Amino acid sequence: MVIGAVLLAIGVVLAIFGGGHDSAEEGAGHAFHWYQRLYANLWINNVYFTGIAIIGVFFFALQYAAQAGWSTGFLRVPLSFGYWLPYAGVLMIVTFFIANHDLFHWTHSYLFDKNDAQYDKIIDGKGSFFYWPMDKGTFPVFYIVRMFLFFGFWIFFFNKLKNLSYAEDLNGGNDYWYNIRKWSAFFIIFFAVSSSVSAWDWVMSIDTHWFSTMFGWYVFSSWFVSGLAAITLITIFLKEKGYLPMVNENHIHDLGKFIFGFSIFWAYIWFSQFLLIYYANIPEESVYFIERLSSDVYGPFIFVNLGLNFVLPFLVLMTRDSKRHGIFLKLICSLILFGHWMDFFLMVQPGTLGHNGGIGFIEIGMLLVYVSGAAYVVFGGLAKANLVPKNHPMLEESYHHHI
Template sequence: MAHDVQHYNLDQKFDFTAATKKSVFTVLIIGAALLVIGILMAIFGGHHEEAAEAGGHAFHWYERLYANLWINNVYFTGIAIIGVFFFAVQYAAQAGWSAPISRVMLSFGNWLPYAGILMIVTFFVANHDLFHWTHAYLFDTNSPEYDKIIDGKGAFFYWPMAKGSFPAFYILRMVLFFGFWVFFFNKFKKISAQEDQLGGTSHWFKMRSWSAYFIIFFAVSSSISAWDWVMSIDTHWFSTLFGWYVFSSWFVSGLSAITLLVIFLKSRGYLEMVNENHVHDLGKFVFGFTIFWTYLWFSQFLLIYYANIPEESVYFIERLSSDVYGPYIFVNLAMNFFLPFLILMTRDAKRHGIFLKLVCTLIIAGHWVDFFLMVQPGTLGHNGGIGFMEIGMFLVYGSAVTLVVLGGLAKGNLIPKNHPMLEESYHHHI
């Protein structure tokens, strides 16, 4: 380590102070209160007796609760796994600029074990209320409700069991994905800790190999999980672009969360090595992938629009022509494309914390709206919307994730002090 980096405190640890915990818990309590108000309003609101259009069954308040659980599970799982993915990308690409903030990225993976448990439990509790394909009568050729299209897709969920019984293949994928994601996250953490103690370049090379394996696994698992957890809600509909689309939504939200955490740590006097050049790079990533998400949104929409095939276009017609969801399509585009694009267009905006804090907060809320639009129309029909329950659940999840991520970050060194590229990062200038 050359003398340049030496005058920094490389043994710095994040101190998760009582004051910070109190702030996060305050948000958690406010969220919980709004959630309870939302649930009570749904129970006593009266419209739950209305027969829903889909299948004509009476709508129950807990269906909305389950849909919210699912939206937040999928959304925050994405942010957590993107932290690990972005960390792995730095090593696979042999990037030097990001060395001092790599631990910040990795810390998001601390949420993954909780996410996995929540996901599996929610599925077992809520499967019939969220996923139409879980009903056994759809696969029974003698039933008046028999559905040839869903029956054709049955093996993807139920193999090797009988269709309509227990979705063994589906659950196996969910367990495998979370299992491997947590395995890779722990592996990265372990190699990082060894590098801190022993130094040298061998751990960097080891991390690079493991990162390459992880990226390959992530490429496959992120796409399939998008089909499983989101696209299978609208079982008749499919889009060959959907895995990419969900990934881009996850990625830009994850990048925004990483950027916010870096700015927060900087404001508390940590990460002295990180200067406006590093922040600028994060800003460019957020800006670039905002456009990437929009490109995929538009590609999916345009192809379906001009082909005008009924089984494809139903997805957008359901949303655009709905009084409940129609306006949110435009909110989605404004929050996730127009505003970030206009605010972050200049070089200066990407280098200043205040603009980035604004845009990243906007994007984190905006991409939640994106997932809301993917999940609610197919599960709740016209009984959805954004109310106290949605806002409350989002705040509860957001603050829980924050507690877990910051708690994990406080356990180890903030800066990988023996990272062979710290010197390069110190001289990083753009």
Template structure:
């Protein structure tokens, strides 16, 4: 049946048109305006001192800006690395159905080099305002601020240097994770484009081997990144399934992003090999992992709730009992579980592009709310919330991310024409 695949244009490229760029710059502009309004309101509105009361500091507007930078850095980094992860999964599992769309998955990784720079710079600028454990007095037994629990965890950040000096161990981990993630992304990219020139199956086998190495590294690095970048904000608290929890939130958001991108390309008349069966499979992934995310959310909540150990339950108490964050717990569950679950339950809903687009957009916004709930209460206390600054920053990052991903996608061919399983992808039917 080889002739069936051949009548498609396998040398298709995505044309990043001026109109598409204009649309993205419009969103970026709106986001920037909202962000500036939010910053001005925060400067002149002032903050109450109660958030910083624990540390005896007044609250400053830039702390909210830093918290927002951190939320979006972590969130969009996750979506980018999930693209590379899902690409690697297809090769490790020897999957054929996805052959026509693997380059769309991989394209999300184009954001990783920028994400790494943003993350490291934000940490150096804002670490004192984001991470309580960066204050040297916590490790000084003579100080009134001495904290034995944080002192006990100090080596995880500062080894081999003295606690409370420079968190070299933490920074090395961040640099290593981004370094390896970018390395694997570039490796996969060069191998898949090389396959177009070389033909045969050798590239496929090589990518499969590299995928196995990447998946092992990803399993460890994604969990440790979740502890470092998110869990350490609430330094006293810990959850043994937190790495899984962050991964599941990233994964659903990443799947929604890939699906939107594929539907967008289909709308441009590209990827004609991709039919409603492929779209249905993506819908099933989103549906399934939405339930997986909810299962982890509930497991973490239920065990902490009924064990009722003060140092564990404080995490949920400061969110649920807060006037600012309490309502968002329910928004989070509605946007990330209740609505996707009900909306994607039928077979037809997973096959119709318009419907899926709406659900994907809701999930991308919903999982941002999830990260907002992980970061803001521990960094801003009562001074947080969702306002112009939050919405603006989310739109600025979203537009920049999309611009970088589409620019990367436009550089190479969309379909891996020599992929040994392209025939299977073409004939995919469920």
């Protein structure tokens, strides 16, 4: 965290005094300021780490809904990710209120004024999605309410599942398992809707003219692979420190299979979205990829993104042995976590900063600060209760898991 803070401070100083604060935004005529890069990075990390936190709770709920027993021994690891959600909610809401005009073009009131030279018919047509029931261009009530609702219900479901799981440790019996399964089903239904709508709100609306009907799936797949990589990394870390004695190479193998499979799923969604837009060649759709692929700033990162998030895990995790050895998975999981952070970097920065973006001291520093903060909160939460749910009815199955 200290290293991250120092790098972030260096990046801010260089941005202020390095001459980049007065450059004109290409084709827009608006001056670019150093703090816009800071805001963009706050938003990238808010969205990315919120996703990892909620995916932890989703993975926990999924195991109960599927009546899975193999994962029981390490279920407290993904559950603990939910401890970051209150912090994520506060950071997201505060960042939006401070930086909305610098992040979201649709927040400017002149876009909805038919008498203004900069009136935008397309954004005006989407205005109710943000501003209902108030006038377009005033206060985005509908948008803000959705943000509060999503975080409110995510935190509610996390606390409900966590409290039931901890109570099971004390009291035992099968009733808790059935109760957690019921609440997991409710959560998964809510998550299915909220994860897609939050992706439209927090990421897709940055490029307000552009839209993709696959975008909810795309963000979910990126979040899910990142969450799986974080779960695997922490499970291996705890195992090597002498905790989680019941977790063996078979459990690690299954986590590796999840990462392998969903890295392919992410690539499938990425390619499907790209192919449909490329093939149709409709200007309002293709502009999203053109401004990224044709950019000197972002073009190379597109290929690094595909290499880290698909080619590398596909080739390395193809064999059985690679999914059973911690050293391979630690390396791959670390690279995947950085790779999917870069995925969100490519979703956010081109639409907010244009050619003024890139990966430098601010980006790396901010990432390290968020990684450290999230890890501190998650491990702190993990230490509050037993690492293993000792009265879980399927614990014995997890002990004897073999593939």
